[in-house]
Each structure stands twice: as C-alpha cells, then as structure tokens.
Amino acid sequence: xxxPVRESTxxxxxxxxxxxxxGLLGGSIGIRLLRDGLAADVVGYGRNEFRLKTAIELxxxxxxxxxxxxxxxxxxxxxxxxxxxxxxxxxxWASKSARRTAILTDVGxxxxxxxxxVGAIKMSQVFVGSHPLAGSERSxxxxxxxxxxxxxxxxxxxxxxxxxxxxxxLEGFWGSLGATSLRMSPEGHDEAMSMTSHLPxxxxxxxxxATPERLTPLxxxxxxxxxxIASGEPKLWRQILEENQSHxxxxxxxxATISGQWIDALEARDFDRVEQLLKAGxxxxxxxxxxxxxx
Amino acid sequence: xxxPVRESTxxxxxxxxxxxxxGLLGGSIGIRLLRDGLAADVVGYGRNEFRLKTAIELxxxxxxxxxxxxxxxxxxxxxxxxxxxxxxxxxxWASKSARRTAILTDVGxxxxxxxxxVGAIKMSQVFVGSHPLAGSERSxxxxxxxxxxxxxxxxxxxxxxxxxxxxxxLEGFWGSLGATSLRMSPEGHDEAMSMTSHLPxxxxxxxxxATPERLTPLxxxxxxxxxxIASGEPKLWRQILEENQSHxxxxxxxxATISGQWIDALEARDFDRVEQLLKAGxxxxxxxxxxxxxx
Numbered sequence: 001x002x003x004p005v006r007e008s009t010x011x012x013x014x015x016x017x018x019x020x021x022x023g024l025l026g027g028s029i030g031i032r033l034l035r036d037g038l039a040a041d042v043v044g045y046g047r048n049e050f051r052l053k054t055a056i057e058l059x060x061x062x063x064x065x066x067x068x069x070x071x072x073x074x075x076x077x078x079x080x081x082x083x084x085x086x087x088x089x090x091x092x093w094a095s096k097s098a099r100r101t102a103i104l105t106d107v108g109x110x111x112x113x114x115x116x117x118v119g120a121i122k123m124s125q126v127f128v129g130s131h132p133l134a135g136s137e138r139s140x141x142x143x144x145x146x147x148x149x150x151x152x153x154x155x156x157x158x159x160x161x162x163x164x165x166x167x168x169x170l171e172g173f174w175g176s177l178g179a180t181s182l183r184m185s186p187e188g189h190d191e192a193m194s195m196t197s198h199l200p201x202x203x204x205x206x207x208x209x210a211t212p213e214r215l216t217p218l219x220x221x222x223x224x225x226x227x228x229i230a231s232g233e234p235k236l237w238r239q240i241l242e243e244n245q246s247h248x249x250x251x252x253x254x255x256a257t258i259s260g261q262w263i264d265a266l267e268a269r270d271f272d273r274v275e276q277l278l279k280a281g282x283x284x285x286x287x288x289x290x291x292x293x294x295x
Numbered sequence: 296x297x298x299p300v301r302e303s304t305x306x307x308x309x310x311x312x313x314x315x316x317x318g319l320l321g322g323s324i325g326i327r328l329l330r331d332g333l334a335a336d337v338v339g340y341g342r343n344e345f346r347l348k349t350a351i352e353l354x355x356x357x358x359x360x361x362x363x364x365x366x367x368x369x370x371x372x373x374x375x376x377x378x379x380x381x382x383x384x385x386x387x388w389a390s391k392s393a394r395r396t397a398i399l400t401d402v403g404x405x406x407x408x409x410x411x412x413v414g415a416i417k418m419s420q421v422f423v424g425s426h427p428l429a430g431s432e433r434s435x436x437x438x439x440x441x442x443x444x445x446x447x448x449x450x451x452x453x454x455x456x457x458x459x460x461x462x463x464x465l466e467g468f469w470g471s472l473g474a475t476s477l478r479m480s481p482e483g484h485d486e487a488m489s490m491t492s493h494l495p496x497x498x499x500x501x502x503x504x505a506t507p508e509r510l511t512p513l514x515x516x517x518x519x520x521x522x523x524i525a526s527g528e529p530k531l532w533r534q535i536l537e538e539n540q541s542h543x544x545x546x547x548x549x550x551a552t553i554s555g556q557w558i559d560a561l562e563a564r565d566f567d568r569v570e571q572l573l574k575a576g577x578x579x580x581x582x583x584x585x586x587x588x589x590x
Contacts, residue, residue: 200517200518204517205573206557207550208579209575209576211491213582218448220447220491225520226495226498227495227576228517228580241566249558252557255502255554256554259551260551263544263548269540271536281503281504284503285500285523285526
C-alpha cells in the first residue's frame with residue numbers, strides 16, 4: 001500500500017497496446033488503459049498528425065504514428081477502431097509488425113465480412129472480432145472518456161478456429177474496461193444488429209428527413225429522442241449499411257409491412273386496431289426499460 | 296424584505312386554480328403554482344380518491360374533488376389535463392360552476408376538434424386552447440415536478456373570436472411556469488404536430504414492435520432513444536391519433552414514400568444514394584441539435 005508503483009505494475013496486462021484510429025471508441029479505450037495502468041504503453045495510428053497530438057494531450061495514447069505498420073511494431077494487443085471497410089486492410093498491415101503472439105481485434109459494427117476478410121489474411125497472430133455496443137452520434141477523440149464502456153455489452157464473434165485462450169484474454173480486456181462480453185457467430189451478430197442498431201439508424205434518418213425544416217422549432221423531446229442517432233456520420237453509416245445490406249433490407253421491409261398495417265388501420269379508422277398496434281410496441285419497449293445507462 | 300408573506304401575496308395572480316386531471320402535467324402545474332405562490336388556492340378534480348390524496352401529499356393541489364362541477368366552483372382559472380376526448384365535456388361541466396370571468400384552457404395534444412367542440416358549448420367564460428410541448432413517456436402525479444415546463448414551448452390556439460386580453464393572461468400563466476408561448480391556428484397546430492410529435496410516436500411504436508423479444512438484451516442506446524416514446528399510454532395515444540387521423544395518415548404515407556426510396560437504394564446496392572439519404576436526415580437533425588433540455 002505504501003508502494004503505489006508496485007500496485008500499478010501488478011495490474012499491467014499488456015506491454016504495448018496499439019489503437020488503430022484514435023476517435024471516440026479508440027480514444028476511450030486508450031484513456032481507460034492508461035488511467036488504470038493496464039498497459040505499459042499505448043500507441044496509436046492516425047491519418048492526421050494534429051489529431052494524434054490531441055489524442056496524446058487527452059491521455060488516450062503516449063505516441064502516435066502515421067502508418068499502421070510503425071504503430072503496430074512490437075504490440076501484443078492491436079485493436080482496429082476504424083470505419084468498417086478499412087479494418088481488414090489495416091489489420092493485415094498490423095500483422096506484419098506486431099508480435100507473433102499478439103491478439104488482434106476490432107470494434108466494427110458489422111462482423112461477418114470483417115471476420116471473413118481477416119480470416120483470409122495469412123498471419124501468425126490470433127484475430128477475434130469485437131463489437132462494443134457503445135456507439136454514439138458523437139465522434140472524435142474530444143468526446144472520448146474513461147467510462148464509455150462501463151456497463152456496456154461487447155459482442156465477440158469467435159469462429160470454430162479461434163483459439164479459446166485468446167477469446168478469454170479478449171473477454172478479460174473488455175472486462176477491464178468495464179464491459180460485459182457475450183459470444184455470437186459473426187452472421188448471427190449481423191442479423192441481430194440489423195434490427196437493434198442498423199434499422200433504428202435508418203428509421204431515425206427517415207423521420208428527420210420527413211420533417212419540414214420550418215417545423216423544427218416545434219421539435220420537442222419525443223422528436224429529439226427518436227431522431228438523435230440520425231446525426232451520426234453518413235460516411236461511416238454508409239459503410240455499415242453496405243456491409244450488412246441484405247439483413248438491413250430485410251429488416252426495413254419488415255418495418256414497411258408493419259407501417260402498412262398502421263396505414264390500413266388509420267385509413268379504416270379502426271382505432272381498436274390502432275390501440276392493439278400501440279400495445280404491441282409498448283410491450284417490447286417496456287421489456288427493455290432503461291436497463292443500460294443512457295448517455 | 297422582512298415580511299415574506301407580503302412578498303408572496305404580491306405574486307398571487309389567481310384566486311382559485313382548478314386542475315381537471317392531476318397527473319404528470321396537471322400535477323406539475325399545481326406544484327409550480329403553489330411553490331411560487333402564484334395562486335391563492337389550487338384544487339383538483341380526479342376520478343380516484345386515493346390518487347387525489349397523493350396529489351395533495353405531493354403539494355400539487357390543496358383539495359381534491361370527485362366531480363368536475365364541485366372542483367371548478369368559484370375558480371377563476373380552469374385547466375383541463377385529461378385525455379383529449381374527455382376535455383370538451385369536462386370543460387362544459389366546469390363552465391357551470393366556475394366564475395363567469397374565468398379563463399378556461401387545456402393541455403391537449405390535439406387542438407382542432409377540442410377548440411371546435413368547446414366553441415359549440417354555451418358558456419360565459421373565455422376558452423383558449425393550449426398545448427405545452429412537455430410530454431413524456433412517464434405519467435402520473437408521482438412524476439410531476441416543479442420544473443416540467445421550464446424552457447418548454449406552449450402552443451396557444453386562439454381563434455378570431457378569442458378575447459385578446461384573455462390570450463395575454465394565458466401567455467402570462469405559461470410564462471409564470473417557465474415556458475414560452477407561441478400562437479398557431481388549431482388546424483395549423485394539428486398538422487405540425489402530426490409530423491413533429493404524432494408520427495414519431497407511431498414510428499417509435501413500429502420500431503419497438505419490429506424487434507424480436509429475444510434480441511432485446513442487445514438493444515443499446517440508439518434503440519432505446521429511438522423507441523423511448525413507444526412506452527406512452529396506448530389509450531391516450533389512441534385518442535390523439537383518432538383526433539388527428541387525417542394529418543397523421545398523411546405524415547405516415549410520406550414516411551412510407553421515403554422508406555420506399557431507401558428500399559430501392561438498398562436493393563440496387565446504390566450506396567451513393569444511401570449516403571445522400573443519410574445526409575438529408577442528418578441535415579434536419581443537426582438543425583435541431585440539442586436546443587431544448589432532454590428529460
């Protein structure tokens with residue numbers, strides 16, 4: 001107790017964590033690792049020198065690099081926090097310079113295509129996909145914080161080829177950040193997310209777009225809650241929807257079917273049916289309640 | 296300054312405010328009026344004696360009555376905070392016992408049918424419709440609080456027959472509760488609300504209903520924000536949608552048209568178009584930002 005340095009040393013799990021893309025998620029990972037002394041060193045890759053300097057100033061990384069290969073050199077843990085379509089290529093570069101025993105993962109919102117693409121790369125390291133359910137309409141390392149993952153869920157998508165020990169180490173990684181892990185297949189993950197995350201994004205976007213600008217001063221809390229995620233970055237979401245096109249299309253068609261039932265009920269002035277439909281929605285919403293913390 | 300009783304007396308605006316329906320909105324009005332000494336007395340009407348006692352204990356009213364006529368006796372301000380379809384009848388009863396010079400208003404989420412129905416009642420008092428944009432998926436006097444209306448908008452829907460002095464007094468009433476008033480026609484209000492409030496409610500309900508229950512553990516902040524209002528009381532919302540059927544139907548069909556554009560773009564794998572659609576939604580959402588306080 002009188003030697004805090006030892007206490008801190010005891011907790012070190014990783015020698016060198018490499019964060020590829022130091023934005024909201026990557027930055028929050030680095031801040032937490034450094035705050036808790038979980039890594040002897042944390043470095044980052046980014047395209048923009050100025051933003052890497054900001055990340056250093058905010059305590060998210062100790063050093064920044066403008067190439068993936070340099071950033072990953074000697075790393076025993078590499079996590080790609082990039083737009084989904086950039087992840088496989090970045091990890092393939094990282095595998096060239098990271099330790100042969102390193103664990104590689106990512107935070108991408110889609111998993112099937114990433115797991116397939118990374119699986120096709122010849123590398124000595126183990127890769128297991130991660131998706132922390134901690135997104136936000138905000139972005140950038142300026143919004144990163146040490147508690148982003150507290151009480152959040154992280155879906156891990158190991159395959160039959162994944163090393164069991166590596167999966168456990170990855171669960172330990174997310175647990176040390178405050179999150180709880182669960183395992184799903186990459187395909188099962190993408191199908192589930194098409195309904196719980198990607199469809200809501202599309203719907204929020206449509207709802208915002210359907211509102212005439214002249215009426216926006218009348219938008220109150222209900223409208224604001226329902227459309228909040230529509231502020232997300234279109235270029236990032238385009239990629240997510242591209243990667244998960246078939247499931248999202250299916251989910252949107254299912255949504256359109258229920259919309260059609262609503263239109264029929266309203267046209268027929270069948271308000272008993274309207275009340276039934278409202279109850280069906282309320283029942284599912286009330287199951288979820290406010291279990292997780294809203295942020 | 297040494298006589299706080301006088302200071303409090305100076306602020307009294309109303310002798311007897313009668314709140315018809317002491318739930319979230321009615322209760323919050325009473326708590327604020329009594330907290331700030333804006334009314335010499337505040338009484339309430341309710342159907343349930345137990346809940347009226349709770350309202351008294353929470354400082355929302357001083358006395359409760361089980362009939363509207365008794366509650367409104369001698370009132371110089373009557374505000375109906377009831378389900379929209381009960382408002383006209385309740386105000387017609389209130390007009391029999393309230394002062395001849397009383398101002399009558401309501402908090403209904405639809406206005407055209409209420410203003411029309413109340414306009415057809417023979418009464419000596421002035422009625423001007425109000426709609427405070429301060430709804431919530433919560434309900435009941437237990438959730439009432441003294442700051443519900445702070446920084447909120449209230450739409451007043453006077454008609455060409457409304458007494459200008461009464462409109463100003465009503466603006467003063469809402470101003471004393473912390474809100475800002477604006478004036479719209481009853482029909483213009485209902486059309487606007489079909490897009491900024493009623494459509495979002497329907498969409499949130501569909502989105503919740505479209506989520507398989509087995510996936511609810513994966514619902515994160517995006518899903519929760521987008522569906523929050525779906526927890527609202529189906530019986531209340533049925534009435535709102537019934538009163539505003541034609542505008543809501545029009546808004547929902549417009550939503551379905553944009554959904555169709557999305558389905559076409561996803562089916563064609565036209566992700567440039569997807570990105571355009573995402574940008575259109577983001578543009579409107581970003582206009583609103585987080586101007587009002589989320590609650």
